[in-house]
Amino acid sequence: MARGGNELRQAMERVAGDIDSALDLVLAVPDDPRRRLYEAMRHAAIGGGKRLRPLLVCAACALYAVDRAAALRVAVAIECMHVYSLVHDDLPAMDDDDLRRGKPTVHKAFDEATAILAGDALHALAFEVLADPATHADPFVRAELCLELARAAGPSGMAGGQMMDLAAEETVFDLATITRLQQLKTGALFGFCLEAGAIMGRIPPEGRTHLRGYARNIGLAFQIADDLIDVEGSAEAAGKAVGKDAAAGKATFVSHLGVDRARAQAQLLVDQAIEHLSQHGSEADLLRAIARYIIDRDR
Amino acid sequence: MARGGNELRQAMERVAGDIDSALDLVLAVPDDPRRRLYEAMRHAAIGGGKRLRPLLVCAACALYAVDRAAALRVAVAIECMHVYSLVHDDLPAMDDDDLRRGKPTVHKAFDEATAILAGDALHALAFEVLADPATHADPFVRAELCLELARAAGPSGMAGGQMMDLAAEETVFDLATITRLQQLKTGALFGFCLEAGAIMGRIPPEGRTHLRGYARNIGLAFQIADDLIDVEGSAEAAGKAVGKDAAAGKATFVSHLGVDRARAQAQLLVDQAIEHLSQHGSEADLLRAIARYIIDRDR
Numbered sequence: 001m002a003r004g005g006n007e008l009r010q011a012m013e014r015v016a017g018d019i020d021s022a023l024d025l026v027l028a029v030p031d032d033p034r035r036r037l038y039e040a041m042r043h044a045a046i047g048g049g050k051r052l053r054p055l056l057v058c059a060a061c062a063l064y065a066v067d068r069a070a071a072l073r074v075a076v077a078i079e080c081m082h083v084y085s086l087v088h089d090d091l092p093a094m095d096d097d098d099l100r101r102g103k104p105t106v107h108k109a110f111d112e113a114t115a116i117l118a119g120d121a122l123h124a125l126a127f128e129v130l131a132d133p134a135t136h137a138d139p140f141v142r143a144e145l146c147l148e149l150a151r152a153a154g155p156s157g158m159a160g161g162q163m164m165d166l167a168a169e170e171t172v173f174d175l176a177t178i179t180r181l182q183q184l185k186t187g188a189l190f191g192f193c194l195e196a197g198a199i200m201g202r203i204p205p206e207g208r209t210h211l212r213g214y215a216r217n218i219g220l221a222f223q224i225a226d227d228l229i230d231v232e233g234s235a236e237a238a239g240k241a242v243g244k245d246a247a248a249g250k251a252t253f254v255s256h257l258g259v260d261r262a263r264a265q266a267q268l269l270v271d272q273a274i275e276h277l278s279q280h281g282s283e284a285d286l287l288r289a290i291a292r293y294i295i296d297r298d299r
Numbered sequence: 300m301a302r303g304g305n306e307l308r309q310a311m312e313r314v315a316g317d318i319d320s321a322l323d324l325v326l327a328v329p330d331d332p333r334r335r336l337y338e339a340m341r342h343a344a345i346g347g348g349k350r351l352r353p354l355l356v357c358a359a360c361a362l363y364a365v366d367r368a369a370a371l372r373v374a375v376a377i378e379c380m381h382v383y384s385l386v387h388d389d390l391p392a393m394d395d396d397d398l399r400r401g402k403p404t405v406h407k408a409f410d411e412a413t414a415i416l417a418g419d420a421l422h423a424l425a426f427e428v429l430a431d432p433a434t435h436a437d438p439f440v441r442a443e444l445c446l447e448l449a450r451a452a453g454p455s456g457m458a459g460g461q462m463m464d465l466a467a468e469e470t471v472f473d474l475a476t477i478t479r480l481q482q483l484k485t486g487a488l489f490g491f492c493l494e495a496g497a498i499m500g501r502i503p504p505e506g507r508t509h510l511r512g513y514a515r516n517i518g519l520a521f522q523i524a525d526d527l528i529d530v531e532g533s534a535e536a537a538g539k540a541v542g543k544d545a546a547a548g549k550a551t552f553v554s555h556l557g558v559d560r561a562r563a564q565a566q567l568l569v570d571q572a573i574e575h576l577s578q579h580g581s582e583a584d585l586l587r588a589i590a591r592y593i594i595d596r597d598r
Binding site: 038091114150162 | 384390392413418459465472480
């Protein structure tokens, strides 16, 4: 791991522990017939994943010395949103995956109806956590967080990207369209993580351009790295099935650029992401380390 | 139709027209590969349904002379939330319905993956509409609306009720548990509609007790009426399949009480709902007319 790797690993472990503890409280299983819903939500959300989005929220908050408790609540919300998208994405009618984060997917461990509902419930829970006064005393901050998350998740964000991804199985998209697809499908939530730090840090929209640039760059680098894992990785290391895009005949960054140019492009994107942070000092070191890690996840 | 029926019919038609116009704008189809997603969302959301929840929002707003434009934005949000729940509820893994609001369900008219995504996108869109400054100038109002809607939709609201509804296919619930199930599954969104009027009318939580009582009563009356339609109605009049609960061996208000007592109970609930409005004058006439209409929908 590159310089800053130790600090990164520590930050990741700390965030992962905090997220698990917070989710354990938020998802306390009720003693009534909703039990199975909560169990499915816990199966999906607790104890797995790299918690990259929560880490990004915390790293963005570190830029502006945002209170860690507030950062963690937003981190829980974005993780709920991300996990819901995984649960629905894995459904038989979508990607039809059996394995996620090294465990059976929710519809395998439970059933399809429960997986649909667990995803829906995590989706709503993300907003319930964000909009709660416990997240931030200022209602303007809470309202802005809700608005940005809704935009990032909705038809002009993640859901729109996933629709494009479905269409990609029938049409061979050019590189520009794949870039747009990935900016919506993965990039929008990454963008929210950075934006959330700025919102809580009271940075006006015009002061967030560099954060949006950083998010866009690491989002694309992340996706290229994901494409490379899909081509070169093992299911064991990835915690999910690999080789699926090629099998589906889906155009990706790697199918367009080839492995070597894709890898070089990802490195360039990471360098550019770090460039965007030049106005910040050591308070941005965690974001810099995350950018490097993005294309180096299997090390 | 009872006294106030003409005013009610006019109010319903006006709200339905306004909701369709607003959704037509919000769901303008983009000229890119997300087109199919928007078309599916439009299929589900535009031009159908009684728009009962939007009407409730407008009627609750009328109590406190809330600006109609603000009321309509909240009405659009609650309808998006309701429609998303119908789209997912109709999926093969859930209720497996072919017909909704007299049209093919989304997974029939499009496909299952598109239906899952269209539901997800409508879910996020509800919050996007609510949290937008265009809904209300005061961020406190926007944040509170988001919080209430998230609670009403999430695991301790509608999603929790739907999980109980799935469990009802395997266990015969007693009347108390069915009541709780329906309060979550249908009642929570009804509750939001009334609460939203109070939030925008700047009524503090302790001044909303009567609205919660009204919502709870009409929610249960609505469900009993729905159970009666399922037993006695035609698919044509209902716009959806009927006789499903009995076929699934599911306990309902009607299976517990019988048709006559269920009908009497629904009437009692409507009377109680109207009682809750006694502190209001003619500004509550629309809410009173809605309460009567709830059990009289097929007239």
